[in-house]
Amino acid sequence: MAKGFLGFVLHAHLPFVRHPEYERFLEEDWLFEAISETYLPLLRMFNRLLEDKIKFKLTFSISPTLSEMLTDDLLMKRYMAYVENRIELGEKELDRTKNEPEVNRTVQIYLDLFRKNLEDFNGLYRQNILWGFRSLEKEGVLEIITTASTHAFLPLFEEYPQALEAQIQNAVISHGRNFGTKPSGFWLPECGYFPGLEKYLKANNIKYFFVAEHGILLSDRKPENGVYAPLQLPNKTFAFGRDYSLTEAVWSADTGYPGDPVYRDFYRDIGYDLPLDYIRPYIHEPDVRVNTGYKYYAVTGDTDDKKFYNSEAARIRIEEHAEDFIRKHLDQIEKLEGLMDKIPFLITPYDAELFGHWWFEGVEWMELVIRKVHDRSDDLQMITPLDYLSRVPESQVGVPSFSSWGNKGYSEVWIDGKNDWIYRHIHKAIDRMTELVFRYPDESGLKLRVLNQAAREVLLCMASDWPFIMKTGTTVPYAVKRIREHIHNFNYIYDNLRRNTVDTGWLTKVERKNNVFPDLDYTIFGASR
Amino acid sequence: MTRDRLSSYSLFDLYKIAENKGIKYNYSDANREELVEIILDAFEEDENEREITNNAAMQLKSKKYDILQDYELEAQEKKVYSIPDRYNETRIVLLLRDPHWAYTYWDLNENMVSELKNELFFEGFFLRVFELKEKKSFGGDSYTKDNILDYYDIPVDEGDDSWYINLGKIGKFFGIELCSLVYGKEKILSRSNIIKSPRGFVAENIENISNDPGMMTLLLSGLWDYNVKGENVLPQRIISIMESQDLSFNN
Missing domain, CATH: 1.20.1430.10 (Families 57/38 glycoside transferase, middle domain)
Incomplete structure (x- = not known):
């Protein structure tokens, strides 16, 4: 039996952005970048783990608006055009940089990424990548959950029960249409919770949801197990709290992994660096420079004199950071030993788009973490909230406090x-x-x-x-x-x-x-x- | 990058950008380089403010919308959708922002305002903020004498339509009345919904918790990695609770 459970929760969401009235629309690139840099690479990574018979399971929230866009003919046709355009750019870049081996190697990484994306998108998923997620759920490695229909920050609609019901009920319906299942879990947008929200969740057969750590810590009764066990609410729904310090290991601007100097820099992009005449077919009209996804520099530090990205150096650091993440879990579990009467469940929720898009090496890092957990199954085991509830039926009881994971923990970002x-x-x-x-x-x-x-x-x-x-x-x-x-x-x-x-x-x-x-x-x- | 882009704009476009950013500039003393510098400073100030007012999670989340480095300069919205400023009804709404602050917005019916202003001794409008014992269920009146713990007034102008309210106490119920004052006589125009500021929970004596396994688990849940004595590095929400003189302990 493992000493602790690890619960990765990835939340994939983008707002509904679709503009048939324009031939190309700038903000539609949010979706295209996320498909290319996050969703397809994550699917490939999960499938690699499956092929290698690595035991893992994580919770994956896909918002209804994102699901609707991922099954929209117009947007998916546009995505094809987008990825073909990026492949064309990569081929040109391969030629342009042939005498700069440091850069040329990085160009090849991106070109491979886009080519593989096109291949998977058309061949494997027939232009509907939700099938990829559905099939992973059937394999038993993902538990797909839903969130509010348009990702409304629900505490600001407490006085509008009809709107809460619409946001939740329609999300469950949309989930059924897109995944063929009834979701057991619900990602509260921005972890926004207010006491009473559980009534609407329960009415739609939701069994559990996630809250920020202070939602549990400041609950109406002393939560003996802190965030390391769920809180059972009076209406028999369950609130799972995130582990703040483990989440910060990835998030922190000062000490978080993505800011490491050897990792790929997000901002330096050839869409801004190369002459207009050359880059024009790959940016927006009229000559609006945008990110192309081709970025050749490493974070380096707080300087304009950036070093070229070196994927080998980054790989060594990914290994170190994956090991560090595991070590942090084990440290936490060690500290909890003797304090709890049950196995602690350490939940680390993240926005999915952080991985691959902002933190280029994030997908590879997560793969390594999962492999390491598999290798240390005596200490750690990856499970989902549903797994946990079936193994540990006894829970602490209480009602979480009004909370969110936004700045200072409440509504100030949204008001x-x-x-x-x-x-x-x-x-x-x-x-x-x-x-x-x-x-x-x-x-x-x-x-x-x-x-x-x-x-x-x-x-x-x-x-x-x-x-x-x-x-x-x-x-x-x-x-x-x-x-x-x-x-x-x-x-x-x-x-x-x-x-x-x-x-x-x-x-x-x-x-x-x-x-x-x-x-x-x-x-x-x-x-x- | 932004400097290059700004430098490529005409002086007229620079004026427009400066105006959009709310920069006060004496346009008769037009100096291109100086204007570029002033706009750049304004951008930097905005950037700094965003960094200060958003935690790591929010800053990272914003990256997924980050497709254009000079968005403020490039965005040119062609279509403008008209929406009303107000809905010509008398109504006040209260929204909880955090344990210490709430936001209220209101609207006033134009005919009602005209009638009030025609009164000979119309003195103005004000908000009355109530601290309440509880929120009566099933639509019961929460503003009864025995349910009102305290209240205070905030005078507002006819042109105002929203306000941030300092609640002052955590774990309490609050409501607001929008009122008029005519010849010293108060009239309730509208009552808001009732909100409850979140209550706090923390050990009475943070120095003596090491013998309490339950409290140790709580600390591990969110406070372990902070120096609990150094308030500057504690999350703001925890500081707010610890600083409050009105904690509701439950140990």
Whole structure:
């Protein structure tokens, strides 16, 4: 029997971004970069482990908006074009750098990555990579869970039960359509929890969810086992808390692994470094320089004089960092020995896109960690929350505290001077949507289409991504535009319904653009418990 | 990179960027190099603020949206979607931000405002922040005399529509009334929902916990790697709890 359980939780999410009105759209690259650098490399890594008969199991959350995009014909066609374009660039780069062996070797790494991506995407997964995740779940190595439909930060909708129900129930429906299963677990967006949320989760047959460590530490009863065992809530759902210090080993800006000088630098990209005439076909029009994914420098340190990336040097460091991560787990387990009456469960949740995209070596690091855990099965074992609950039925009891994993642990990232203006509009849209369900409880034909689109627009404007971007300042004008667009669309529908008119041409256009959740039933906004 | 890009812009475009960033500049003294430097400083200041106000998890998360290094310069939104500023209804909403702060927004019906302003002795609007004993369930009135523990007022202008409220106490219920004042007479225009600030839980004496296995596990859960005596390195949320004079212990 292992001395401790290790619970990797990866949360894959991107907001719904789809712009058929443009031939190419900048923010769609979020998805294409994540597929290329994170999702496909992770799938390959999991399959390698399976082939080598390595015993492992982890929890993988895939958001409904991401699932919908990964099965969208237009976006997947665009992804093909994207990856073909990157292969073409790689081939040109191989030739351009043929007299610079240090760089040339790195070019080859990227070119291999993109070629393999194209091969897997078309051959193995037939342009639907969700099949890859489904098949891993069937193999018993992944437990796929869901999250709120559009990744709403749920504590800010505590007073809107109909919206909570819509976010959760529709997510379970979308999960069923995309994965053919009923999810047992739920990733609370940004670990945002408030006491009472479990009622809506339970109503949708969710058995467990994750919270930030202080959610458990500050629960209404003293949690004897801290975050090392779940908290059973009065309604028999379970809250699992993350291990802060182990998570920080990867996250910390000062001491986290990804910032090591030998690792690949994220910022230096040939999209910015090479002459416009050369790079033009691989950036956005009109001559907007963007990341191409071809990055040849190492982090090096706080200097503009970056060293070339050396994958061999990085490999040595990955090995050291994987070993360090295991050692940190064992240290923690050793400290816990004698303090608990059960085997501790150490949970480390991460945004999946951190691996491969931001931390280029992250996928390889995780593979090494999993192999090392396999080699030390006397000490450590990788399991999921469901596994844990079947092995350790006795839990500490309590209700977690209001909490999130955002800055300072509460809502300040999502309510801030930069984004607080959005809530009066979103709350109003939710109220009005509920009013529409009351006024039109059973519609069909054109009115049904209108009402379903109204519900889609409300869900889309609730996404936590837009206030997050406004606060962190990456693509603020786009985030503002998206909130305004969905509120505008909803209000237009609402006003038209009050006048008993329908703008069919407009509706068709909006339906084609914001086509997320094709089977959404607007009456979901009347189903509050 | 940004400097090169800024330098390639016309003076007119630089003005626009400076204006968008809220930079006050005497345009009659236009000096291209100086303007580029001022804009760069503003970008750097924003960047620093983001680093300070976002933890590691949030900073890393933001990388997945990071596709363009000079986004602020490149983003040109063609379509502007119109949305109303307000919804012409009288309503106040309270949202919990953290154990010490809440955010409130409100709206006022225009006709009601006109009527109030036509009153001879209209004095203005104010918010009344209540600390409540509990939140009555099933729609019961939580603002009864025996349920109100304390309250204070914040005068607001007609043009205001939101406010950050310092709650002051953790583990307590709070609500807000939006009120008007006419000739010394108060009138409740709208009442908010009721929120509860999260309660705290921490050992009474952090020096003497080594004999308590339960507390040791708690420390390992989140505090082990911090020097518990050095407050500067403790997470803000823990500092907030420890500093509070109103802890609700449960040991």
